[in-house]
Amino acid sequence: MHRLAQLAQQPSRRIIGLMSGTSLDGLDVALCRLHGHGPATRLELEHFATVGYDEEFRRRVRQVFAREQVSLEYLTLLHAWLGRAHARMVLDCLREWQVAPAEVDLLASHGQTVYHAPAHQHQHPDFPGLNATLQLGDADHLAVGTGIITVGDFRQKHVAGGGEGAPLATYGDFLLLSSPNEERLLLNLGGIANFTYLPRTNAASAQAGSAALSTDTGPGNTLLDAVVRQHFPHLSFDEDGRLGAAGTVHPELLAELLKHPFFAAALPKTTGPELFNLAYLHAAQVCTGTADLAVEDLLATLVELSATGVARAVRLALGPQPALAVYASGGGAHNPVLMAALQRLLPACRFASTAVLGVPPDAKEAILFALLANEAVAGQPVSIGAGSQRVPAIRMGKISLPD
Template identity: 85%
Template sequence: MHRLAHLARQPSRRIIGLMSGTSLDGLDVALCRLHGHGTATRLELEHFATVPYEEDFRRRVRQVFAREQVSLEYLTLLHAWLGREHARMVLACLHEWQVAPAEVDLLASHGQTVYHAPAHQHQHPDFPGLNATLQLGDADHLAVGTGIITIGDFRQKHVAAGGEGAPLAAYGDFLLLSSPAEERLLLNLGGIANFTYLPRTTTDASSQHASAAFSTDTGPGNTLLDTVVRAHFPGHSYDEDGRLAAAGTVHATLLKELLAHPFFTAPLPKTTGPELFGPAYLQAAQAGTHTLGLPVEDLLATLVELSATGVARAARLALGEQPAVAVYASGGGAHNPVLMAALQRHLPACRFASTAALGVAPDAKEAILFALLANEAVAGQPLSMGAGRQRVPAVRMGKISLPD
């Protein structure tokens, strides 16, 4: 506790942020130097790497990922094993960067989401109205394995305070990427697509600006695209540069059936996951439209259009029929030129760029944001954003695991 109090008083902290997304491509490891806290936060990215997951790693996680029924023994063992594996990967990165663990103040671990259950999605009769989410990768194993104070399990406080546990990017986006010069949409195209809306900052940044900022999921990002590629092309995990989708044609009837899901017309903000937008959702839509034999290129082209339409619909719900804001993209989908072109077509008045234009590496952005949340947990104050349905709970997130 003395060490934590000392860290809170320091002018800056060196924090590693970890992110493992639903795409299961690897562990993002971002070593950051954070100065100050709150709206005065300044962040420097010292090192970044994505440690790729081996196929055996993915296989183990997929045993429980987004499944309603799993082996409780397997789930329990996987929780500990993931913590140890992530600790090993962190130490490997530090060794490569020639940074001693003792030179790092905090480790911020998102963990691996294996099930996301907002109330609107699960509809379980025993738990009406209850939001829940589950991330594996025990933080105590990370702390002991690395010797670094670890902050993990960030999403639970958000749920406890009335949120859905996602998306959490709003907190970091607000603190790090707000601007007095322009309205911004920070668009993350991961397995699930989400964005944070940031109005222009004002001199009264703690009230007017904060009350208008909010974050929401929009629907599938890459999750269905990657699922189809893995099923049809063993050894490949995604459609590189969108080449397959670019060779296909959108199937209008299938697209209409996919978009008929009530999620797309539900009010903002909202969250979802592969539990909803998974293989069963796609297969049911294909069966209902007699498109189970659709060429894979046409299927991927249709799914790109689905992702882009989901983002565009949410943007219009939030900002009006002709939103004209600066959109800064990150996540794996930001590297897909076919998806980015579809987004530009759906939102012609918006200006699109990568978050690199803001000085934030797009592949590192989510890991960086968890480092920022850890910094706020130790040195900051609860931050309130949004109003009404779009209000973001004013909480400090994360559980602290000591290395001894």
């Protein structure tokens, strides 16, 4: 406790942020120096790496990933195994960067989401109205394995405070990327697409976040990656969108996919691969007689689905003709076909990478969890948004000591 009190009083903290997304491509590791806290936070990214997962790692996670029924023994063992595996990856990065673990103040671990169950999605009769989410990769194993105080399990406090456990980027986007000069939309194109809307704001104001909004919009890359893996076992994603670029959008299939009530639901909302998966896709194909659709056409249609989900949510939040700066991150930001579709559907918006704001797009989520850990130790709870869209003023993250 004395060490935590010391960390809170330091002018800056060196924090490693970890992120492992639904695409299961690897563990993002960002070593950051954070100065201050709250709206006055300044961040320097010292090092970043993505430690790729091998196929055996992915196979183990997929045994429980977004499945309603799993082996309880396997789930329990995987929780500890993932924590230890991530600890080894962190130590490997530190050795490569020639940084001793003792020189790092905190480790911020998102963990691996294996099931996301907002109330609107599960509708379980035993748990009406209950939001829940589950991330594996025990933080105690990370703390003991690295010797670094670890802040983990961020999403549980968000649920306890009245949220759905996602998206969490709101806090970091607001604290780090708000601008008094520009209306911004921070678009993350991960497995699930989400955005944070940031109006022009005086970042020093206590009420600066009252008009901010963060929401999921639907699938980003999750369906695209699943189809690629299904048809091309040697590939994990459609690099540069080449396969999708060779196809043609199938209007009937797109319309059937967009009939899902998620797309018409009020903002903010969250979802996951528990809903947007191959079963959802196959049901739509059966309804439209497109089970034998060429894979290139299928991918082109799914790109349009992802872009349409984003565009509909943006219009729902900001009106029919939104005109603002959009800064993209996540794997989908590297897909030129997806980015072109977004520009076509939101013609008045100006698209760029978060890199122009000093935040590398592949590192953004890991950086934001480092920021959340900084707030957990040194900050004050900040409320984002207003009314039914308000994100609670809470400190997120459980603290695990290394001894």
